[in-house]
Amino acid sequence: MAAGAQATQAAVHVSRRVEKPYAVLLLPAVLNGTPQKQELFLPLTLAYLLSAHIAFRFPLRESALPLVERVFDDILNGLPKESMGICYHSVEGAERATALVPQSSLLLTDERGLHELPGCERLPAAVIARSEGSASLLRLRNLEKIDDLGLRGKLAGCAQLINVQSGGFITEGPFSLSW
């Protein structure tokens, strides 16, 4: 694996050794396509936040690594180093990537990733989806199968934050999330 940017390594421990249980970050864009920087921000942010509770395995093509590291650099700038690790797995095809999934404790992916993973319906999963207005949503599945209450709470919290923002409106008072 090519060496990552120093800032990334300083902020998140990135290594090949990951202890079970583990989560998988599965993004077809970094496996099959040409990823755009903007589309990586949300999944990588979620992976970083959730990695405080569970180690991640992140399959990707080697050619996508520089962009992934640049996005991590942007995300992690000045943030606390609370992470159990996000481990890159260099793969050249979706098949090898999906082989990591069945034994994982959590799958973080998008709708396209989910579509490419038949037979994983019972796995706890957080799926980044798009609303009609192209806003991001986070759909959670089988959350009750996650034993770690901290991880479960953070997933639920992230989903609420994202979905309230993406819904955009709170029609009856009194509070909104104001930034």
Add this chain to the structure above:
Amino acid sequence: MYILGINAYHGDASAAIVHDGKLVAAAEEERFNRKKHCAGFPALAIRYCLEAAGITAAELDHVGISRDPSAHLHKKILFSITRLSGLSGLIAARLANAAKVRNLREELARSLDVPADSFRAQFHNVEHHKAHMASCFLVSGFDKAAILSIDGFGDFISTMWGQGEGNRIEVLGEIEYPHSVGIVYTATSQYLGFPKYGDEGKVMGLAPYGQPRFLEQFRDIVQTERDGGFKLNLDYFLHHSEGVEMSWDDGSPIIGRIFSDKYIETFGPARQNGVPLTSHYEDIAASLQARLEEVGFHVLKHLHQKTGSKRLALAGGVAFNSVMNGKILLNTPFEEVYVQPAAGDAGTALGVCYWIENVLLQRPRTFIMGHAYTGPEYKNGQIERVVRSSGLKHRLLDDAELTRAAAQAIADGRIVGWFQGRMEFGPRALGNRSIVVDPRRPDMKDILNARIKKREPFRPFAPSILEERIAEYFEQTHLAPTMLMVYQIKPEKRAAIPAVTHVDGSGRLQTVSQETNPLYYELIREFDRITGVPVVLNTSFNEDEPIVCTPDQAMDCFQRTRMDVLFLGNYMVER
């Protein structure tokens, strides 16, 4: 092609509608539902816009809102999860209070009482500050300009700057939450005992009474950076650790406390309501204003360096700081400044329309916003009913008689209600929903306050002046048609117009042109013929409420207060 722009769930909810590039109508929700700075969904303003355009919602081609949930989403999530005290705390409590979450299509359908699938329009989210930037640059008439949008916060950003050229807006930089000069102004206003949404203008009016002896402390509170940006010393604030609570129970926004105890350690006890405004508090206001100007000019000088432009388009709530605006040409290399009349969040509805029209659809820029008269208007036939039912003495006059009678009444020292034409968009009454009096009388400010306005005595009233006479009365001559510039009044003229001369010799002027408001222009010209002074005192037509919109509201205000005479359309109404 019809485009509807909406500002919802920020202060000053509003709507605007554009037809084939031309602005047909724009108005704030508060004018219709009578809730000051209303922050809900602008259902009534939308209905008005559709009515003014003569269409139904089904005929809209595009609908946009000045809020993009996707913008900086990961930063919002990161900030919330890593810096706030866990989701079981404040955020969770807020979320629990969120009774309903809907999308724009559903919300619009509900507000108009039509099925959501009846719209053929495309729906758009436009990032808050991009909407601000569009709202000033795209209607400025400038082909190329530097653009600055600066306010409290919107979509996680407080300040965004860039460059506009033709149909393109390029963002060159931005300042993220929690750093915001708008927040500093709001926090200090709260500390000084002015906690309401929109009270920042009072502090701006207070500042000239003080000396900026706390400037060093404010330089610690807001620190400029070498790249043209700035950051806050967060020790002074709560918003980054507890969030900014903004609620809008029954419409009007309420903002929770933003300043931390560090303000109290630094400046002493916060001023409570009713406590006299001593020189100590005046000096704090003066220091705040001085620091705002320092930071503003710092940002603008860097923006000029980056863009090389001599022209500036300015928007955002901080662009209502007309004292700072009035000094831009004196303190930066910019040679022209355009501030759109609804520079605050209301104007983002307009910005959404032109972002869609010019940036997304790449249709040609054909519209220049030269005035703010985009609200409802009422014909004499509609006004007649109100006048007759009042039972008051009234006369129907032609335009020439009307302006002569009004000018004479003003010159006679009477308080004149002046309700004409289309209502203004933005917070300033610009001669269509105004109370107009004689600026020559030193006691007129106190009379106005005692009889109608009930404002704090330190707050100044504004002059309207014939635009071609500006050089006689003011040190600067750059036109100010939207009353968003404060200039120094020439020393030799201050005694001539004492009611509109602030304690530091300044005045927040409106330059009035024959082209944009011929009736109001003629009123001032008549006043000049009678008195030799081409200036009147112009204040908004209201009494601690949103500016009046309809003839009924104007009549109600007239009868409720001690106004002397009301010119309602072509009707002259007296008690």
